[in-house]
Amino acid sequence: MDAVERNAPVIVGVDGSATSYAAVSWAAREAQLHGCALHIVSALGALTPGGSGIRLPLSYFADRDRAVHAHLDEAAAIARSTHTETSKTEVVTDVLDGPERPALLEASKHARMIVVGSRGLGQITAALAGSVAVALAAHAHSPVVVIRGHAGQTSGTGDVFVGVDGTENSRPALSAAFEEASVRATGLVAVHTWTQFAMSTALDDQLDLAWDEVEVAEQAVLAESLAGWSGRYPGTPVTRTVIQGNSAKELRGRAAGAELLVVGSHGRGGFAGMLIGSTSTVLLHTAECPLMIVRSDRRNGVGRQRPDVAPHRDGN
CATH class of the missing domain: 3.40.50.12370 (Rossmann fold)
Incomplete structure (x- = not known):
């Protein structure tokens, strides 16, 4: 691993879902283990979610922005709660422009690894990984870690x-x-x-x-x-x-x-x-x-x- 990679952060994507917060908990511990920063990111989504021909009220975008920042604040609190007395990881939050999949793929170019929950908000079934996890597994520029279940189920104790x-x-x-x-x-x-x-x-x-x-x-x-x-x-x-x-x-x-x-x-x-x-x-x-x-x-x-x-x- 070269100097750039050694300094690269662990990046974790959040969207307000339970599995994304579980991914934050795991990623925070991972960043501590590697002695690197933790970057928590959330994507704003498409500029016109309903299609280019649909005009949405300004209140929609204000509510969306508030939700994204609320997700990041909660994720940062979860990450900082994993700090030990001897190890405190630098935690950075960032809002990514555009839809989640291309935004996270771009972020993976600068990551030690990118971590996501197995499924986000709006998924039809919990049995299958969501489209974001699938897209990252196929196209990401860094290793991808996919977390299933809730926070208490994501920290194994084995090999x-x-x-x-x-x-x-x-x-x-x-x-x-x-x-x-x-x-x-x-x-x-x-x-x-x-x-x-x-x-x-x-x-x-x-x-x-x-x-x-x-x-x-x-x-x-x-x-x-x-x-x-x-x-x-x-x-x-x-x-x-x-x-x-x-x-x-x-x-x-x-x-x-x-x-x-x-x-x-x-x-x-x-x-x-x-x-x-x-x-x-x-x-x-x-x-x-x-x-x-x-x-x-x-x-x-x-x-x-x-x-x-x-x-x-x-x-x-």
Whole structure:
């Protein structure tokens, strides 16, 4: 991480929803852990919410401005309540012009990470992540953390979990996961999954492989992915977990009580044009702990599949 990134703030978006205030609580603690500033932002929304042909009274905009500033004041109070006697984080509030999604995407260019609640005001169902969280996961320039539930449910007490698929796509996620485990002085659980069936194997007569040998090979894939990281983070204990099964299901279940779950934006199985991989998408809507999605750059050859590996590794 260069000097600019080291000084970059944690940015959290608020809109008055319960999950956005939960995100503030988590983000404030995160900023303390990293010794950086916390920027709390809220977007004004479209200049003409009802469409360009609809004229709204001035009172609408006055009420909107008051609501936005009230949200920021409440969020700042929540953030400052997390201060300890030995650690006080600089808290900055700011109103962003324009709709929430493009405003937060622009803000992510200058963030250590950007944190949002899983769903904002006006969402039809609590079961799925809102459009802002989905857009940030697909397009943000920094890692994105999505918080589900209320404030009391967002601070895990377990280890940091990370999904590892054996490709270069895992490296940004591994880097972030080791750093997060290190600043928390907790353990790291690296989870690698594989399945016995994929379309690639169905078409090339490889379904009769010796699966016990494949298991050994998958253990080696995880070991190779983790090589060198423990040397850089000697104080972080690492647990290696290799599982035959669906990656999203296994990660969701095993990391339910985790401090944080970290995944890459794409996995081995994704198409180059996909904005976010299948595992990341499922976890975005279902993870029960704070979820960090770290984007990777597939345009530079990241995530190219090795031709000699038969089993299918579920993508992030």
